[in-house]
Amino acid sequence: MKDNWVKLNIEQFARTFVFSLLLFFMLLLITDSQLQFKQYSLFFVLSIFGSSCLCFTYDDRNKTYLRSLFRFSELCQEGSDADQLIKELTNEIQSVLLGKQIALINYDKKTLKLKGNHIQVPNINISNFKIGEIRETASGSILFIGEKCDTFVFIHLSHKGHPIKIRENEADWLRMLAFCTASALQNKLLIQKKIDEIIIDDQHKCKSAVLSKVLFSISEIERTKLAQDIHDSIIQELIFVCRELEYHVEKYKDIYYIREILLDNIQYIREKCFDLRPPFLMEMGLLRSIQVLIDKHKSNYQLDIEFFVDVKDDSIFTEDITINFYRIVQELLTNAVKHSKASYIVLTMIQKKTSLMFVYEDNGIGIDWNKVNSKTNSFGLTGIKERINCMSGIHNISSGVNEGLLLRFEISTKNE
Numbered sequence: 220m221k222d223n224w225v226k227l228n229i230e231q232f233a234r235t236f237v238f239s240l241l242l243f244f245m246l247l248l249i250t251d252s253q254l255q256f257k258q259y260s261l262f263f264v265l266s267i268f269g270s271s272c273l274c275f276t277y278d279d280r281n282k283t284y285l286r287s288l289f290r291f292s293e294l295c296q297e298g299s300d301a302d303q304l305i306k307e308l309t310n311e312i313q314s315v316l317l318g319k320q321i322a323l324i325n326y327d328k329k330t331l332k333l334k335g336n337h338i339q340v341p342n343i344n345i346s347n348f349k350i351g352e353i354r355e356t357a358s359g360s361i362l363f364i365g366e367k368c369d370t371f372v373f374i375h376l377s378h379k380g381h382p383i384k385i386r387e388n389e390a391d392w393l394r395m396l397a398f399c400t401a402s403a404l405q406n407k408l409l410i411q412k413k414i415d416e417i418i419i420d421d422q423h424k425c426k427s428a429v430l431s432k433v434l435f436s437i438s439e440i441e442r443t444k445l446a447q448d449i450h451d452s453i454i455q456e457l458i459f460v461c462r463e464l465e466y467h468v469e470k471y472k473d474i475y476y477i478r479e480i481l482l483d484n485i486q487y488i489r490e491k492c493f494d495l496r497p498p499f500l501m502e503m504g505l506l507r508s509i510q511v512l513i514d515k516h517k518s519n520y521q522l523d524i525e526f527f528v529d530v531k532d533d534s535i536f537t538e539d540i541t542i543n544f545y546r547i548v549q550e551l552l553t554n555a556v557k558h559s560k561a562s563y564i565v566l567t568m569i570q571k572k573t574s575l576m577f578v579y580e581d582n583g584i585g586i587d588w589n590k591v592n593s594k595t596n597s598f599g600l601t602g603i604k605e606r607i608n609c610m611s612g613i614h615n616i617s618s619g620v621n622e623g624l625l626l627r628f629e630i631s632t633k634n635e
């Protein structure tokens with residue numbers, strides 16, 4: 220940073236010095252007479268003053284371009300739509316190139332013909348334009364700034380119906396603005412394409428698997444972040460307070476119980492963090508993670524849980540399958556504890572030739588569908604179905620009052 224500053228100032232000094240000398244000799248040539256020392260000195264001071272003014276004006280223009288670039292790249296990060304962004308760009312150019320006429324011109328992507336009622340622009344071949352390229356036409360200069368869904372977008376710069384004179388640094392600034400705009404427009408196009416895909420998908424299937432997938436992965440990222448935040452902040456603070464208390468426990472016996480409460484809370488929050496996102500789910504693998512979950516349920520509640528596994532090749536457990544299966548088992552066991560009054564649960568996982576089958580069965584009170592269908596704030600069972608759907612699986616739930624619950628689902632493990 221400091222080096223750059225020194226380099227810039229040396230450059231500025233050198234520029235000013237060369238300008239001063241030039242100006243000085245020019246003044247000498249113009250006067251063409253024998254001068255006295257006093258006049259020489261005056262000329263010299265005048266030259267330095269003049270060239271400094273020139274250099275500062277030059278630097279000031281560069282700063283204006285830089286500021287404009289910062290301003291516009293910040294705007295690009297905002298969520299405005301393509302038309303709004305292009306409008307902001309024309310405003311930005313207008314605010315710097317005062318007094319010039321700035322207009323938008325659109326060309327149809329398929330026919331390469333001008334679209335809409337525009338200012339008079341002579342017909343030009345736009346097929347080989349590059350982003351940021353500026354060309355002069357009879358009516359003005361045109362700058363290529365990118366593409367919208369069906370249009371190539373250009374900016375027309377003119378002064379009283381003629382092309383404007385574009386200096387080198389001005390051209391660089393316009394080029395950079397065009398690059399920023401083009402990449403922002405490109406991102407918007409890609410997002411729009413994805414949204415269209417999701418909508419089309421949604422029309423074909425009753426519920427979009429792609430959308431569920433996106434939402435589940437966003438929720439997984441959020442859970443991981445939350446678990447990490449709680450672990451790094453609250454738990455660490457509580458551990459610190461606990462350690463501080465240890466020094467005083469000997470002296471003030473009655474604060475012993477505060478330390479115990481703190482330790483219980485640390486343990487509780489740790490468990491919640493584990494539920495939010497088991498730290499070693501991918502490292503431990505699905506089967507071991509499910510076993511850990513089962514062991515926790517067995518030791519915390521009066522439940523007999525058996526887990527039968529017949530899987531020969533655990534490379535079928537992709538990240539998607541691992542997370543989805545883990546979350547499904549987690550919800551089923553939570554429901555069993557919350558609602559089922561079951562004493563016995565059996566989980567079975569069987570790898571078939573091209574599919575993976577999973578079965579959950581409990582001997583509890585079963586689901587009263589009349590009650591469940593009228594509930595509006597239950598998401599567990601819906602989430603399970605959504606997860607099976609987003610793995611393109613098929614499922615079957617069988618339950619009724621006093622019939623326990625049986626859920627069976629199967630997903631394909633064939634690589635498409």
Ligand SMILES: Nc1ncnc2c1ncn2[C@@H]1O[C@H](COP(=O)(O)OP(=O)(O)OP(=O)(O)O)[C@@H](O)[C@H]1O
Binds near residue numbers: 554555558587591623
């Ligand atoms: N194993 C089960 N045995 C008996 N009833 C069940 C079982 N699992 C779910 N239920 C019933 O189905 C309802 C819906 O379950 P779901 O998991 O969708 O919601 P929830 O557990 O009430 O709330 P959450 O959104 O926190 O999961 C439950 O309220 C419960 O009445």
Ligand SMILES: [Mg+2]
Binds near residue numbers: 553598600
């Ligand atoms: Mg539930």
